[in-house]
Amino acid sequence: MDASPRVTLLLGSAPDVMRCASWPKHAFAGIVVINNAWRVRPDWDVLVHAGDFPPDRMPRPEPTQRIFSAAHYVPAQNSFGGFVYAGGTMSMTAAYWTVHSRRPDVLAFLGCDMIYDHSGDTHFYGTGRADPLRDDVTLQSLEAKSARLLIHALRRGTLCVNLSNLPRSRLVFPKLSFAEVRDLSAADLAAMKAELAAGIDVKAVDAAETMEREFDYFYEHGMYWNHLDEIDGADLARIDRLWLEAVEGLTAPPLEQCSAAE
Template structure:
């Protein structure tokens, strides 16, 4: 287990991640680079990627203190928050839950993780790439629901999830800027707010400790998944409405 970090950045490969190159300095205690995003800035602290990430696309050398995070580390971390199936099987969420478990930040900020892929132009900072979060996958039927779930799970341990992107995004987190990170606070909300979603997850019992849920595809009922996703979205919408009122 790593020591707690106050401010943690999750950096994806979306075009919006390039804004970080303009940062002469930043306040983050850890920078978690997903897949190819280690190329954007040299001062990342953790490089996280799935099993099928080509080794030749990873960094050839590492600075002192830089670590690689593999499935052996991030699957158990996701399991402590209900498992990869409920978390959502794409790396923005996988990295988020790993950071919650191992880095225990006060603020978990995302950039380049918007999961919006235009029909023309760049889809990734390096050009065009695969729209992994849009693949046909039972865990990714609603990216907004999975983002809402991550927000609640983070809030449960006193962490605020925010989005540094100013672009269209599937992440439902509040937007903020680099200069405003020090003022980010969690809104007050009833502890029971996500109770329905959590109950539906328990009843479905779609737990896959190995993280390899695709090997058990016959177990999963799309209607039950949609009900769970809907409950997370409803809980988040209710929380936001309460904050605004």
């Protein structure tokens, strides 16, 4: 009998992340949390936090829990082409780190829809900063950044899925329920990966990656914000359009008007 797929749960801070509080830990090979999301449930395995995450908000980890920051995720991000092309926000950064370091069969996102135009709290803990909405040349299209992640992860054997039940998302991943992920068989996963791969426009991917190499906006230290005078936003917009074109047959059109946060 085939082994069940290894599913890693990746938690952001959107209000609906609290839906996972009662999900059994044994359904996942691991739980990776971003910034404040360590507060959602106590049995997380890895916390990946931004370099400017306030020290007074850090947890006291149990012996089995680990905490990672820039020294760990910058090299991982670099293996996928660097921050400029991957997108400089923690939902993308933590995802690339997880694919690189943990190599799950499935990376299941919750609380990472980056939709913030509704009334009420913006985060599960109240009102927070909408990081992906900041004026940043690498974040012109969050849909394009998630499309790029979807394709890069698939190449390394990881299927990205979205567990959100919200009507809109900046993530272009397939949407599954917790029950569907929990009951996913190896055969089901293989079929999903094959269907996705068949629907990707390979010519658009090749063109996007050719442009990335040509423009060479790569900064090994990760601090691309110190080189903004070297980065042409129009170049990145052209690349974004190609990543969106690559998944056009798989996804709904990008959201035109909405706010976002990790």
